[in-house]
Amino acid sequence: MKHLLSTGDLSRTEAVRILDTAGxxxxxxxxxxxxxxxxxxxxVVNLFFEDSTRTRISFETAAKRLSADVxxxxxxxxxVSKGESLKxxxxxxxxxxxxxxxxxxxxxxxxxxxxxxxxxxxxxxxxGDGTHQHxxxxxxxxxxxxxxxxxxxxxxxxDLAGLRVAIVGDxxxxxxxxxxxxxxxxxxxxxxxxxxxxxxPVGVQSWPAEVSYHLDxxxxxxxxxxxxxxxxxxxxxxxxxxxxxxxxxxxxxxxxDARRLAALPEHAIVLHPGPMNxxxxxxxxxxxxxxxxxxxxxxxxxxxxxxxxxxxxxxxQRHDSDExxxxx
Amino acid sequence: xxxxxxLRQVAPYGESPVDVLLADGEIAAIGTxxxxxxxxxxxxxxxxxxxxxxxxxxxxxxEPGREDAETISSGTRAAAMGGFTAVHAMANTTPTQDxxxxxxxxxxxxxxAGWVDVHPVGAVTVGLEGERLAELGAMAxxxxxxxxxxxxxxxxxxxxxxxxxxxxxxxxxxxVAQHAQEPRLTEGAQMHEGVVSAELGLAGWPAVAEExxxxxxxxxxxxxxxxxxxxxxxxxxxxEIIRWAKxxxxxxxxxxxxxxxxxxxxxxxxxxxxxxxxxxxxxxxDVEAVREGLADGTIDIVATDHAPHTREDKDCEWAAAxxxxxxxxxxxxxxxxxxxxxxRLTWRDVARVLSEAPARIGRVDGHGRAxxxxxxxxxxxVDPAARRVVNPADQATKSVNSPFRGRELSGCVVSTFLRxxxxxLDGASCDWSPLAEGVVRP
Ligand SMILES: [Zn+2]
Numbered sequence: 001m002k003h004l005l006s007t008g009d010l011s012r013t014e015a016v017r018i019l020d021t022a023g024x025x026x027x028x029x030x031x032x033x034x035x036x037x038x039x040x041x042x043x044v045v046n047l048f049f050e051d052s053t054r055t056r057i058s059f060e061t062a063a064k065r066l067s068a069d070v071x072x073x074x075x076x077x078x079x080v081s082k083g084e085s086l087k088x089x090x091x092x093x094x095x096x097x098x099x100x101x102x103x104x105x106x107x108x109x110x111x112x113x114x115x116x117x118x119x120x121x122x123x124x125x126x127x128g129d130g131t132h133q134h135x136x137x138x139x140x141x142x143x144x145x146x147x148x149x150x151x152x153x154x155x156x157x158x159d160l161a162g163l164r165v166a167i168v169g170d171x172x173x174x175x176x177x178x179x180x181x182x183x184x185x186x187x188x189x190x191x192x193x194x195x196x197x198x199x200x201p202v203g204v205q206s207w208p209a210e211v212s213y214h215l216d217x218x219x220x221x222x223x224x225x226x227x228x229x230x231x232x233x234x235x236x237x238x239x240x241x242x243x244x245x246x247x248x249x250x251x252x253x254x255x256x257d258a259r260r261l262a263a264l265p266e267h268a269i270v271l272h273p274g275p276m277n278x279x280x281x282x283x284x285x286x287x288x289x290x291x292x293x294x295x296x297x298x299x300x301x302x303x304x305x306x307x308x309x310x311x312x313x314x315x316x317q318r319h320d321s322d323e324x325x326x327x328x
Numbered sequence: 329x330x331x332x333x334x335l336r337q338v339a340p341y342g343e344s345p346v347d348v349l350l351a352d353g354e355i356a357a358i359g360t361x362x363x364x365x366x367x368x369x370x371x372x373x374x375x376x377x378x379x380x381x382x383x384x385x386x387x388x389x390x391e392p393g394r395e396d397a398e399t400i401s402s403g404t405r406a407a408a409m410g411g412f413t414a415v416h417a418m419a420n421t422t423p424t425q426d427x428x429x430x431x432x433x434x435x436x437x438x439x440x441a442g443w444v445d446v447h448p449v450g451a452v453t454v455g456l457e458g459e460r461l462a463e464l465g466a467m468a469x470x471x472x473x474x475x476x477x478x479x480x481x482x483x484x485x486x487x488x489x490x491x492x493x494x495x496x497x498x499x500x501x502x503x504v505a506q507h508a509q510e511p512r513l514t515e516g517a518q519m520h521e522g523v524v525s526a527e528l529g530l531a532g533w534p535a536v537a538e539e540x541x542x543x544x545x546x547x548x549x550x551x552x553x554x555x556x557x558x559x560x561x562x563x564x565x566x567x568e569i570i571r572w573a574k575x576x577x578x579x580x581x582x583x584x585x586x587x588x589x590x591x592x593x594x595x596x597x598x599x600x601x602x603x604x605x606x607x608x609x610x611x612x613x614d615v616e617a618v619r620e621g622l623a624d625g626t627i628d629i630v631a632t633d634h635a636p637h638t639r640e641d642k643d644c645e646w647a648a649a650x651x652x653x654x655x656x657x658x659x660x661x662x663x664x665x666x667x668x669x670x671x672r673l674t675w676r677d678v679a680r681v682l683s684e685a686p687a688r689i690g691r692v693d694g695h696g697r698a699x700x701x702x703x704x705x706x707x708x709x710v711d712p713a714a715r716r717v718v719n720p721a722d723q724a725t726k727s728v729n730s731p732f733r734g735r736e737l738s739g740c741v742v743s744t745f746l747r748x749x750x751x752x753l754d755g756a757s758c759d760w761s762p763l764a765e766g767v768v769r770p
Binding site for chain 1: 530531643
């Protein structure tokens with residue numbers, strides 16, 4: 001693995017290896033001294049062309065806990081309408097000796113462009129590109145699902161075979177949905193996408209997922225997990241595309257409320273990539289219920305991102321060894 | 329007195345080999361065993377196909393305004409290298425070609441460059457804004473004699489403006505060439521809407537946005553009794569609508585680009601903006617439909633939509649990149665590979681779709697004529713047996729955004745003649761002096 005651009009690039013073995021490594025990383029995080037010396041002397045650049053404090057902080061925390069030097073570069077607000085600035089910025093970072101570039105960009109494919117361009121020799125980690133992919137989010141979701149739903153004991157080596165996951169909401173604009181559909185499929189889970197037809201892309205029929213327009217039916221089919229996607233209120237207005245008539249109608253059809261929560265099986269968990277629109281796609285009852293693992297997702301995000309940075313930057317030197325041990 | 333050329337044993341339209349003598353700007357003689365006079369340059373034409381000089385109805389020369397991407401001189405030299413003797417220069421320049429003054433400037437620069445005849449296209453509406461008709465009559469009556477009007481790059485989407493334009497140009501036998509793109513359905517669109525766009529997370533450009541405008545326009549053309557030309561048709565549905573319109577007797581013509589004859593939306597997967605073009609590359613099913621449409625005559629012509637862009641406009645993420653690809657120097661090869669080598673068109677058909685029909689649609693005198701004694705010597709010699717790998721850096725166009733980079737293509741242009749003067753000989757362009765040739769007075 002040279003870069004992490006899309007979950008579609010991961011084999012089952014690679015994906016499980018990342019989850020297993022994340023498990024080892026998480027174990028170190030319950031200790032008093034959380035910092036590992038693994039990436040001492042390496043430089044990780046957070047290159048954010050789009051605001052996302054949560055994701056940036058998560059990557060920053062992950063890199064720092066591995067003792068990497070972190071440079072945060074926010075290109076938001078500078079003139080990024082023309083792509084030249086992606087190139088110039090990348091060349092600047094290359095000159096600074098970036099070992100890994102964590103890139104968040106409003107344009108789908110920008111991390112691919114960066115990885116393929118030769119503008120940087122560092123590993124490129126996609127931290128969310130347009131409406132395309134957000135692979136570390138899908139990995140942390142998979143990690144969370146595996147922890148809760150694959151039975152007791154050490155989850156190492158396990159995939160998600162047989163788990164049934166519903167992904168609900170604005171699939172059309174969601175990089176989280178795209179990443180999850182591919183990764184969950186690779187890991188053996190069965191995915192059902194639930195959305196009004198306007199929020200599903202033309203071409204979705206080619207995805208390895210079922211599609212439903214009816215959340216109540218899907219809830220009634222007893223899924224093991226339900227993942228609620230953020231729905232931007234602007235999508236309702238005609239300027240925003242007029243994808244649904246009103247927030248109220250959306251909530252009625254596709255929101256996770258107390259009634260639907262109660263209809264889920266006992267063991268089912270509720271995920272949300274955040275930030276939530278309480279009252280739109282998820283009610284306060286659902287968001288704050290013990291079933292919701294939303295806060296845990298955030299913690300798992302750090303472990304998964306540590307694993308990704310570790311495997312990209314330190315994994316190279318030790319790929320001969322069978323097991324991945326964390327330097328301590 | 330200009331140089332004479334004796335083309336030995338060339339095959340007009342790929343048919344029986346003959347000798348062809350070019351003198352005084354015309355085809356002076358056709359026969360076998362023609363005598364070679366003094367000072368005649370003899371060209372061994374064995375194995376070569378002779379076609380009327382190609383005519384492009386859709387070229388972006390970028391001058392005035394974007395001389396960093398292409399100039400009239402570099403673009404027309406590229407045209408000559410591609411076998412063209414006439415091109416239509418699209419109106420989306422800066423300033424826009426929406427007045428007699430600007431179209432005359434483009435026409436004059438074309439004459440001074442001397443590689444091909446440049447026929448400026450006039451904008452349909454002022455500044456391509458789609459609101460007020462530009463002074464179509466003044467452009468038609470100018471020295472540039474504009475007959476083709478287009479807001480290409482943008483669609484004349486207002487049905488009333490389109491209707492008025494279709495009616496108005498009848499007075500001077502003009503034609504409106506429509507870039508068919510329903511604007512609301514394609515806001516922010518980046519690539520063909522389908523399986524690939526769904527996966528890549530790029531905003532879709534649905535086929536229906538093209539087809540809906542074409543359907544509307546053929547009905548408008550029928551209603552007001554005007555002729556209509558549809559630019560760069562790209563979908564299977566568009567082919568069906570044109571087929572239907574023609575069966576009704578509607579006076580419509582349609583073009584397809586070389587890239588839509590060969591390439592598909594699968595190429596977007598690497599997010600390389602070289603493959604970003606408008607209308608977008610479609611699916612294999614659409615490629616098959618436009619090939620069939622071209623073969624059965626539903627589609628009248630191949631036009632390049634040569635759209636040079638600077639490196640800065642392509643060396644970036646997909647969404648920020650400009651739409652368009654170069655095409656003048658690969659068009660004939662792509663048509664050969666997709667249509668001739670596959671047995672769907674003969675070389676006589678190629679002469680029709682790349683020369684005769686575009687000249688007729690554009691009302692261009694002296695081009696797209698028969699290969700016959702007394703006709704203007706606007707000709708191209710093609711080596712159909714050649715194979716070549718496309719290297720954009722070696723091309724005459726100033727820009728390198730060729731989607732065929734690194735591909736091996738069939739055939740190459742050996743020589744091009746504009747009124748008997750070689751603009752390309754042995755695959756190399758021939759520098760010349762407009763002063764010495766008497767085209768421009770000192
Ligand atoms: Zn166009």
